[in-house]
Each structure stands twice: as C-alpha cells, then as structure tokens.
Amino acid sequence: MEQRRWIPGNDFTLLENGEEFFPRVFACIANARREVIVETFILFEDKVGLQLHEALIAAARRGAQVDITIDDWGSPDLSERFLSSLREAGVRVHSFNPGPRPFGLRPHLLRRMHRKIVVVDRQVAFVGGINYSADHLKDFGPEAKQDYAVEIHGPLVAEIHRFTHAALAEGLRYAGHRRQWWRWRKQFRAAPDELPPAGSAEAMFVVRDNRRHMDDIERHYRIAIRSARKRIVIANAYFFPGYRVIKELKRAAKRGVDVRLILQGEPDMPFVKTAASMLYHYLLRAGVKIYEYCERPLHGKVAVMDDEWCTVGSSNLDPMSLSFNLEANVIIRDRAFNATLSANLEKLMCHACSEVTEKTLGELQGWDRVRSILAYHFTRYYPRWAQWLPRHVPRLLPAAAMAGKPMPLFSPAREKA
Numbered sequence: 001m002e003q004r005r006w007i008p009g010n011d012f013t014l015l016e017n018g019e020e021f022f023p024r025v026f027a028c029i030a031n032a033r034r035e036v037i038v039e040t041f042i043l044f045e046d047k048v049g050l051q052l053h054e055a056l057i058a059a060a061r062r063g064a065q066v067d068i069t070i071d072d073w074g075s076p077d078l079s080e081r082f083l084s085s086l087r088e089a090g091v092r093v094h095s096f097n098p099g100p101r102p103f104g105l106r107p108h109l110l111r112r113m114h115r116k117i118v119v120v121d122r123q124v125a126f127v128g129g130i131n132y133s134a135d136h137l138k139d140f141g142p143e144a145k146q147d148y149a150v151e152i153h154g155p156l157v158a159e160i161h162r163f164t165h166a167a168l169a170e171g172l173r174y175a176g177h178r179r180q181w182w183r184w185r186k187q188f189r190a191a192p193d194e195l196p197p198a199g200s201a202e203a204m205f206v207v208r209d210n211r212r213h214m215d216d217i218e219r220h221y222r223i224a225i226r227s228a229r230k231r232i233v234i235a236n237a238y239f240f241p242g243y244r245v246i247k248e249l250k251r252a253a254k255r256g257v258d259v260r261l262i263l264q265g266e267p268d269m270p271f272v273k274t275a276a277s278m279l280y281h282y283l284l285r286a287g288v289k290i291y292e293y294c295e296r297p298l299h300g301k302v303a304v305m306d307d308e309w310c311t312v313g314s315s316n317l318d319p320m321s322l323s324f325n326l327e328a329n330v331i332i333r334d335r336a337f338n339a340t341l342s343a344n345l346e347k348l349m350c351h352a353c354s355e356v357t358e359k360t361l362g363e364l365q366g367w368d369r370v371r372s373i374l375a376y377h378f379t380r381y382y383p384r385w386a387q388w389l390p391r392h393v394p395r396l397l398p399a400a401a402m403a404g405k406p407m408p409l410f411s412p413a414r415e416k417a
Contacts, residue, residue, distance in 0.1 A: 004204050004205065004206055004216065005204065006202045006203070006204050006333065007154075007155050007156050007159060007202065007203055007204065007205075008155070008197070008200075008201075008202045009154050009155050009196075009197030009198060009199065009200070009201075010152060010153065010154030010155060010156045010197075010198060010199050010201045010202070010203045010332075011152070011153045011154055011198040011199025011200075011201065012150045012151070012152055012199070012201055012203070012330075012332055012334065012337045013150065013151040014148065014150060014312070014337065014340050014341055014344065015126075015128065015130075015148065015149045015150065015151060016147075016148055016344065017130070017136060017137070017138065017144075017145075017146065017147055017148075018048065018130060018134075018136035018137040018147075019137060019138065021126070021128070021130045021136070021149045022048060022051065022132075022136075022137075024126070024151055025052075025118055025126055026051055026052070026055045028118070028120045028124050028126075029052075029055040029056065029058075029059050029118075029120060030055060030058065030059070031120075031121075032059045032062070032064045032066075032120045032121050033062065033063075033064060033121060034064055034065065034121050034122075035064055035065045035066075035119070035120070035121055035122065036056065036059050036064055036065075036066045036067070036118075036119075036120050036121075037067050037068075037117070037118070037119045037120075037161075037164045037165075037168075038052075038056070038067070038068040038069070038117070038118050039068075039069045039113065039115045039116065039117040039118075039164065039167075040068070040069075040070055040071075040074075040075070040115075040116050040131055040132055041070075041071045041074040041075070041112065041113065041114045041115070041116065041131055041314070042070075042071070042074040042075055042131035042132065042133050043068075043070050043074075043075040043078065043131070043132045043133070044075070044077075044131075044132065044133040044134070045077070045078055045079060045082050046133060046134040047134050048132050048133055048134050048136070048137070049082075049132050049133065052132050053082060053085070053086065056068060056086060056089075056091050057085065057086060057089040057091065060086075060089040060090040060091045061089055061090070064121075065092075066090065066091045066092065067091075067092045067094065067168060068086070068091060068092075068093055068094070069094040069095075069096060069113065069167075069168070070093070070094070070095055070096065071095075071096045071097075071112050071113040071114070072095050072096055072097055073112050074112065074113075074114075074131070075095075094168070096112075096113035097111070097113070111210060111324050111325065111326070112320075112324070112325045112326070113325070113326045114314050114315075114320075114321065114325035114326060114327050115207075115314050115326055115327060115328040116128055116129060116130060116131060116149070116314050116328075117160065117164060117328055119157065119160055119161045119164055122157060122158065122161045122195070123153070123157065123195075124151065124152065124153055124157060125151075125152040125156070125157045125160045125161070126149055126150065126151055126152065127149065127150055127152065127160065127205075127312065127313055127314075127328055127329070127330050128147070128148055128149020128150060128312055128313065128314065129147045129148060129149065129237070129299055129300060129301045129312075129313065129314050130147045130148070130149045130299075136299075142266075142296055143296065143297060144296050144297075145296065145297050145298070145299035146293065146295070146296060146297070146298050146299060146300055146348075147299040147300045148300045148301075148302050148312050148341075149312065150312045150330060150332075152203075152330065153198035153199065154195060154196075154197055154198035154199055154201075154203075155194055155195045155196075155197065155198075156203045156204075156205060156330070157195055158194060158195045159205045160205050163205065163207065163328075199334075200334065200336075201332055201333065201334035201336075201337060202332070202333040202334065203330055203331065203332045203333070203334075204220075204330070204331045205328070205329075205330055206220055206313075206328070206329050206330070206331055207326070207327065207328045207329075208315060208321070208322070208325070208326065208327040208328075209326050210324075210326070214323075215322070217313070217315045217321075217322070217327055217329050218241075218242060218244075218245065218317075218322050220311070220329075220331055221245060221303070221311075221317070222244055222245060222248050224303075224305045224309050224311075224331075225245070225248040225249060225252055225305065226248055226251075226252075227305075227306075227309075228252055228257050228305045228306055228309075229257065229306060230257060230258065230306050230307070231257060231258040231259075231260070231304075231305065231306060232249070232252055232257055232258070232259045232260065232303070232304075232305050233260045233261075233262070233303065233304050233305075233342065233345050234260070234261050234262070234302075234303040234317070235261075235262035235263075235293075235298065235300045235301075235302050235303065235345055235348070236261070236262070236263060236298075236300070236301055236303075236316055236317050236318075237264060237297075237298050237299045237300060237301060237316055238264075238316040238317070238318040238320070238321070239261065239263050239264075239279075239316070239317050239318060240279070240317070240318040240319060241317040241318065241322065242322060245317060246279065246282065246283070249261075249283065249286070249288055250282070250283065250286035250287075250288065253283075253286045253287035253288045254286055254287060258289075259287070259288045259289065260288075260289045260290075260291065260349065261283070261288060261289070261290045261291065262291050262292075262293055262298070262345060262348055262349060262353060263290060263291070263292055263293070263298070264292065264293065264297065264298050265292030265293050265294035265298075265353070265354060266293070266294055266295070266296055266297055266298075280356060280361055281358070281361065284356070284357065284358050284361070285358070289355065290355070290356040291348075291349050291353035291354065291355050291356070292353060292354050292356055293348060293352055293353050294352060294353060294354055295352045301313055301314060301315055301316050301317075301321075301329070302341060302345070304338055304341050304342045304345065306338075307335055307338055307339075308333045308334060308335055308338055309331070309332070309333055309338070310331075310332050310334075310337060310338045310341050310342075311329050311330065311331045311332065312329065312330055312332070312341075313327065313328055313329025313330060314327045314328055314329065315327035315328075315329050
C-alpha cells in the first residue's frame with residue numbers, strides 16, 4: 001500500500017462558509033491560464049452554480065484546459081442547456097458512476113464521489129467540505145450550512161494535482177476510454193514533481209477509496225487521538241464513527257485529555273442527530289464533552305488536536321464516509337493554522353452551541369435504551385460487513401450520459417487544440 005508522507009513548506013488559509021470560499025475559488029479560476037480541475041459532490045444550477053459555470057466557461061475560452069467531475073447522486077438535475085454550454089466552450093464534464101435510472105430512480109446510493117477539490121494552474125489548490133450550492137451562503141436563511149475549506153499554496157499542491165490527474169485517468173480507463181486514458185497518463189508523467197516552499201506548514205493529503213486506501217482517513221484520526229496529550233476538538237456534521245474511534249476518544253478522556261465534540265443541533269436531516277445521540281451516554285460517562293451547534297445545520301468536517309495537528313476535508317466520521325464514499329482531507333501540522341482553527345471552533349462552542357450533559361439527557365429507558373445498545377454495537381461491526389458490499393471502480397462518463405444522451409467525452413474544439 002502506498003504510504004502518505006508529510007510534505008513541508010506549505011501555506012494554508014482557512015475559509016469559513018461560502019462567503020469566504022466562493023470568491024477565492026472564482027478569483028483563482030478567473031486568473032487561470034493553463035488548467036482548472038474541479039471535483040465536487042454537489043453542483044446545483046442556482047446562483048452559486050451559475051457563477052462557477054460562468055467562471056469555467058471563461059477559463060476554457062482563454063485556452064485553459066478545464067475539467068469538472070460531478071457525482072451523479074449529488075448533482076442529478078443539471079439541465080442540458082447548462083451542460084451543453086460548458087461542453088461547447090471546451091469544458092470537459094465528467095459524471096462519476098452515472099448508471100441507468102429505472103423508473104426515474106437513482107439506485108447508486110453507496111460508494112459516492114464525495115470529494116471537494118479544486119486545482120488551478122498547479123499553483124493553488126482548495127480542499128474542504130463546501131459544495132457549489134447557495135445553501136452554503138448565510139442569505140440562504142435558517143438552512144444555510146456552517147462549513148470549512150482551505151486554500152493551499154506550496155509543494156502539497158503538486159501532490160493534490162498528481163492525485164486529480166490519476167483519478168481522472170483511472171476513471172476514464174474503467175469507463176473504456178482507453179485513448180483518452182493514455183493522454184491523461186502522458187500529461188500526468190510530464191508534470192514536474194516539486195513546487196517551491198510557500199510557508200512553514202507540514203501537511204499530508206489523505207484520501208479514502210474502495211481499493212488501496214480504504215481506512216486511511218480513519219487511521220490518521222486514530223493515530224492523532226492516541227497521541228493527544230492536552231486537547232481534542234472535533235467538529236463533524238455526521239458523527240457515527242467506528243468502534244475503534246469511539247474507544248480512542250474514551251481512552252483519551254480517561255487519561256486527562258480535554259476531549260470535545262461539536263455536533264449537529266439543527267441537522268438538515270433529522271436522523272443524523274438521532275444516530276449521534278445514541279452514543280452520547282457512552283461518551284459522556286468517559287468524560288467526553290459534547291456541544292450541539294444550534295444556529296443552523298453544521299456541515300463541517302474539521303478537527304484540532306494539541307497545538308499543531310489539525311484536519312480539514314470532506315470526510316465525516318460516519319459509516320458513509322469511513323466505509324463507502326470517496327473522500328479527501330488535508331492533515332496539517334502547523335501552530336499558526338491550528339491556533340486559527342481552534343479560535344474559530346472555540347467561538348462556536350461559546351456563542352452558538354449548547355452543551356449536552358448526562359443531566360440534560362436523562363436516563364435511557366425502554367426502547368431508547370435498546371436502540372442505544374444496538375447503535376453502539378453496530379459501530380463495532382459495520383466496517384467489517386461494509387467490505388463485503390459491492391465496491392465498484394470509479395467510472396467517469398460524459399455528464400450528458402446522466403440524461404441518457406451519448407456525447408463525446410471531450411469537446412471537438414478541445415480535441416483539436
């Protein structure tokens with residue numbers, strides 16, 4: 001198995017919510033001269049999606065090579081007009097695992113492409129949990145999401161760039177596009193290996209897939225929790241981790257580490273809170289402190305441990321992210337960035353959260369007690385049985401295939417160029 005490595009010399013900027021994230025991404029795409037690569041789970045045809053649409057078209061018309069990969073499950077309703085205008089401008093639009101839709105249904109729920117990555121001109125990258133939809137902006141209203149991403153400069157960008165090229169090549173290969181796959185391989189090999197230092201942060205780009213890196217993100221969480229000596233703060237949208245993560249959190253709290261979880265108080269999906277709350281008693285009794293974020297739906301997937309380690313990415317600590325989806329996180333060792341993210345999370349806990357205690361929860365009785373026991377033991381075994389479910393390889397097809405319309409993978413204009 002390929003081992004991820006710490007890469008020094010990086011600079012990270014924390015971006016909170018769409019108000020900070022979208023302007024930076026769109027500005028970088030507006031300055032792109034050679035290449036733009038975007039991966040996203042959700043792309044909606046709303047004001048944010050239309051801004052991205054306009055930025056990608058403009059970049060392609062300037063001569064940049066532009067590729068965007070969307071997930072068929074997360075982005076099911078893009079109009080033919082939206083997609084065709086991208087293709088006509090030379091944007092190569094890929095859909096992850098588009099399959100048949102019997103009776104209009106979308107059966108491919110498991111094994112989604114949940115990553116959110118942008119790489120521009122191999123000089124700047126973005127990784128996080130923010131999709132391209134208006135519900136990441138505060139003016140969306142009470143359902144606007146709280147979320148995070150990072151802007152990255154430095155040698156780690158080359159690592160992320162290599163990954164995105166390899167992911168596109170692999171997807172094309174398994175979709176049967178051998179000719180295009182070979183072209184991607186040539187481009188991938190031609191890219192120079194290193195970028196000059198841009199800062200002082202060490203970092204690692206960690207992914208979860210269904211082949212070689214099935215538990216990498218969870219494993220790095222466990223290593224960091226096991227190593228923590230002072231504090232652990234995890235803010236997670238969907239919290240239902242495996243038994244090994246729960247066990248490490250309990251052990252950390254019992255050895256005197258200040259362990260805090262920021263979880264959903266106003267979830268966008270009600271069952272999320274129900275699932276997490278089934279584990280509350282086990283964690284509270286071990287000394288873990290739990291805060292429910294109550295201003296609006298929490299969509300973040302971030303954590304800080306002690307004074308250096310932190311992570312930002314797309315991966316939740318739940319069965320979908322840890323056992324099924326394709327995910328991407330950056331893990332950062334840097335005191336300055338850790339302090340910035342820590343201050344942000346501290347502000348959430350102080351001003352936007354309610355602390356959950358054993359007293360406020362009350363005793364588990366009847367069916368609630370049975371459900372809690374079942375949930376706890378489910379965490380012990382789901383990673384084991386998840387491995388027996390089908391693990392499809394990442395197939396990429398033209399986005400038009402989502403509507404059942406055969407289209408060339410690359411536009412004719414871009415092929416001639």
